[in-house]
Amino acid sequence: xxxxxxxxxxxxxxxxxxxxxxxxxxxxxxxxxxxxxxxxxxxxxxxxxxxxxxxxxxxxxxxxxxxxxxxxxxxxxxxxxxxxxxxxxxxxxxxxxxxxxxxxxxxxxxxxxxxxxxxxxxxxxxxxxxxxxxxxxxxxxxxxxxxxxxxxxxxxxxxxxxxxxxxxxxxxxxxxxxxxxxxxxxxxxxxxxxxxxxxxxxxxxxxxxxxxxxxxxxxxxxxxxxxxxxxxxxxxxxxxxxxxxxxxxxxxxxxxxxxxxxxxxxxxxxxxxxxxxxxxxxxxxxxxxxxxxxxxxxxxxxxxxxxxxxxxxxxxxxxxxxxxxxxxxxxxxxxxxxxxxxxxxxxxxxxxxx
Amino acid sequence: xxxxxxxxxxxxxxxxxxxxxxxxxxxxxxxxxxxxxxxxxxxxxxxxxxxxxxxxxxxxxxxxxxxxxxxxxxxxxxxxxxxxxxxxxxxxxxxxxxxxxxxxxxxxxxxxxxxxxxxxxxxxxxxxxxxxxxxxxxxxxxxxxxxxxxxxxxxxxxxxxxxxxxxxxxxxxxxxxxxxxxxxxxxxxxxxxxxxxxxxxxxxxxxxxxxxxxxxxxxxxxxxxxxxxxxxxxxxxxxxxxxxxxxxxxxxxxxxxxxxxxxxxxxxxxxxxxxxxxxxxxxxxxxxxxxxxxxxxxxxxxxxxxxxxxxxxxxxxxxxxxxxxxxxxxxxxxxxxxxxxxxxxxxxxxxxxx
Numbered sequence: 195x196x197x198x199x200x201x202x203x204x205x206x207x208x209x210x211x212x213x214x215x216x217x218x219x220x221x222x223x224x225x226x227x228x229x230x231x232x233x234x235x236x237x238x239x240x241x242x243x244x245x246x247x248x249x250x251x252x253x254x255x256x257x258x259x260x261x262x263x264x265x266x267x268x269x270x271x272x273x274x275x276x277x278x279x280x281x282x283x284x285x286x287x288x289x290x291x292x293x294x295x296x297x298x299x300x301x302x303x304x305x306x307x308x309x310x311x312x313x314x315x316x317x318x319x320x321x322x323x324x325x326x327x328x329x330x331x332x333x334x335x336x337x338x339x340x341x342x343x344x345x346x347x348x349x350x351x352x353x354x355x356x357x358x359x360x361x362x363x364x365x366x367x368x369x370x371x372x373x374x375x376x377x378x379x380x381x382x383x384x385x386x387x388x389x390x391x392x393x394x395x396x397x398x399x400x401x402x403x404x405x406x407x408x409x410x411x412x413x414x415x416x417x418x419x420x421x422x423x424x425x426x427x428x429x430x431x432x433x434x435x436x437x438x439x440x441x442x443x444x445x446x447x448x449x450x451x452x453x454x455x456x457x458x459x460x461x462x463x464x465x466x467x468x469x470x471x472x473x474x475x476x477x478x479x480x481x482x483x484x485x486x487x488x489x490x491x492x493x494x495x496x497x498x499x500x501x502x503x504x505x506x507x508x509x510x511x512x513x514x515x516x517x518x519x520x521x522x523x524x525x526x527x528x529x530x531x532x533x534x535x536x537x538x539x540x541x542x543x544x545x546x547x548x
Numbered sequence: 549x550x551x552x553x554x555x556x557x558x559x560x561x562x563x564x565x566x567x568x569x570x571x572x573x574x575x576x577x578x579x580x581x582x583x584x585x586x587x588x589x590x591x592x593x594x595x596x597x598x599x600x601x602x603x604x605x606x607x608x609x610x611x612x613x614x615x616x617x618x619x620x621x622x623x624x625x626x627x628x629x630x631x632x633x634x635x636x637x638x639x640x641x642x643x644x645x646x647x648x649x650x651x652x653x654x655x656x657x658x659x660x661x662x663x664x665x666x667x668x669x670x671x672x673x674x675x676x677x678x679x680x681x682x683x684x685x686x687x688x689x690x691x692x693x694x695x696x697x698x699x700x701x702x703x704x705x706x707x708x709x710x711x712x713x714x715x716x717x718x719x720x721x722x723x724x725x726x727x728x729x730x731x732x733x734x735x736x737x738x739x740x741x742x743x744x745x746x747x748x749x750x751x752x753x754x755x756x757x758x759x760x761x762x763x764x765x766x767x768x769x770x771x772x773x774x775x776x777x778x779x780x781x782x783x784x785x786x787x788x789x790x791x792x793x794x795x796x797x798x799x800x801x802x803x804x805x806x807x808x809x810x811x812x813x814x815x816x817x818x819x820x821x822x823x824x825x826x827x828x829x830x831x832x833x834x835x836x837x838x839x840x841x842x843x844x845x846x847x848x849x850x851x852x853x854x855x856x857x858x859x860x861x862x863x864x865x866x867x868x869x870x871x872x873x874x875x876x877x878x879x880x881x882x883x884x885x886x887x888x889x890x891x892x893x894x895x896x897x898x899x900x901x902x
Contacts, residue, residue, distance in 0.1 A: 266622075395748075438788075
């Protein structure tokens with residue numbers, strides 16, 4: 195487990211094994227006498243890394259050959275543009291989005307640059323404190339876009355809607371954290387830097403049959419079809435981030451996969467939310483069924499206790515607990531690699547604040 | 549020096565100190581008790597890394613505050629699109645390019661998606677074996693784009709043309725290798741993975757005054773102005789690649805800067821080209837003044853000696869010497885971090901092949 199109790203919202207804690215093995219690979223990769231950082235991305239050893247990194251995603255998600263897996267650079271924010279470039283029809287394109295937080299709003303902004311965007315559900319007026327659910331999406335939309343977990347606000351979609359168009363989801367902050375039927379989605383993307391690696395790589399999982407239907411002349415680097423044709427090697431990929439992502443997913447795979455991670459994540463979240471609900475000094479930002487298992491946002495009811503609490507959790511070796519500037523208070527991010535012992539340390543600090 | 553003599557074309561050899569220090573940072577960053585891979589990109593320590601990584605580029609290039617430095621994800625190939633998105637006027641935009649190799653052609657392809665592209669100089673018909681020079685570029689062009697070094701073909705621009713429009717240069721494979729008046733350029737970009745770090749980060753150096761003049765609605769992630777406003781932190785940057793790039797540039801800085809690297813690079817290239825010219829068994833792909841100091845492309849005149857030569861250089865601990873598939877033969881990439889001792893080992897192997 196980590197030397198510190200790292201509740202950072204991302205980049206975030208990864209398995210200690212990933213730190214060890216990736217540091218070793220930088221000094222000597224696969225016993226080659228070369229650093230991972232100095233080998234050609236076309237070398238046999240790195241092509242094997244990329245192939246396995248793509249394959250393990252399909253295995254973990256239980257997806258078939260109708261899906262393709264890509265590792266791209268540029269971050270999930272680049273996907274905000276790539277999704278409409280690849281799926282929004284030219285001329286009279288129209289897409290439906292839910293607005294559930296800062297990143298959802300970022301995706302909406304990019305969609306609007308290429309077509310009509312209808313926001314079919316929004317919690318913006320309530321400072322994004324819940325997940326909107328009462329909406330329908332008809333077949334006149336090119337696609338529907340949602341954000342599965344809202345890192346900043348601490349809300350999470352428990353279920354995904356049945357829509358009569360393509361279902362696209364930004365899973366950046368809760369991918370691989372719970373058992374989901376991934377085959378309900380047509381396109382999933384996620385920045386690696388939460389549950390699947392360090393910053394610098396972005397995962398895209400896409401159903402092949404949905405591509406190539408917009409009539410749009412897409413910039414090459416934004417074209418999923420081209421990246422698929424080149425097996426994620428159209429240009430030099432982010433070698434180190436992809437390798438560290440593979441190590442992270444291998445660690446998940448050999449420790450029981452997504453199902454085992456889900457059990458741990460539910461236990462961690464229950465431990466913390468039970469204490470917040472019990473402790474009269476704290477309250478959560480988001481109540482009820484939409485609370486995120488990944489990011490618990492909460493605050494002190496009495497702000498004069500702030501210095502005391504801050505000193506206490508820092509003294510306990512906790513880091514990364516400050517809330518995002520647009521919400522304030524505290525945020526405990528409990529990604530896959532955070533041990534339940536770290537949550538217990540936080541809960542003990544909260545209990546002792548009386 | 550490296551455990552192997554690594555002539556890889558990129559990703560490529562970096563200073564051994566970069567491997568050591570970046571591996572250490574993965575285990576414990578700045579004595580924080582946290583890995584570089586698990587810290588927030590908004591943490592004080594990483595903001596300092598990004599600030600210094602941007603500042604050191606300006607110092608090494610001797611550029612003033614009229615330029616901005618960005619580290620972006622996505623690779624130089626994404627710049628092929630970002631350049632026209634930011635500089636090509638909407639409606640009747642027109643740009644001039646030289647076609648000097650695979651990557652130049654890639655840049656041209658993306659330019660054509662947004663406006664008119666005139667190829668004012670090309671060596672395509674001669675398999676890119678020289679640098680075209682006889683052309684003029686008038687003020688009716690939005691910008692002129694060139695590629696300073698052609699990694700695949702082994703040619704390099706010695707001088708840059710005076711043009712009556714913006715001068716844009718892809719310096720991916722020879723940046724920081726030689727003394728240049730960088731202030732003659734309006735925009736410079738380079739994938740990090742040759743002279744300035746591992747794969748996964750891309751450097752952009754841009755004169756601020758040239759931006760915001762196209763009337764184009766640019767996708768946010770492709771908009772230089774937005775990245776500048778957010779100090780290269782619009783979204784989560786590729787943390788590890790940026791840190792390793794900073795280490796690489798700090799190594800360059802404390803070892804005499806670009807001027808000292810140039811002396812070494814000229815000595816290494818002379819050593820190898822002198823042997824190729826002397827040795828009746830070999831000939832270069834490119835002759836005369838356009839030969840690259842970074843990538844020497846050459847071949848055996850008698851292909852029946854191939855197995856003997858290949859066995860000899862492999863036995864000498866040399867790696868990465870095979871030519872690119874579109875040229876064949878051999879390619880010795882002699883980036884900043886390659887010691888002259890490695891070139892001597894190669895030259896000795898060539899001398900002994902008699």
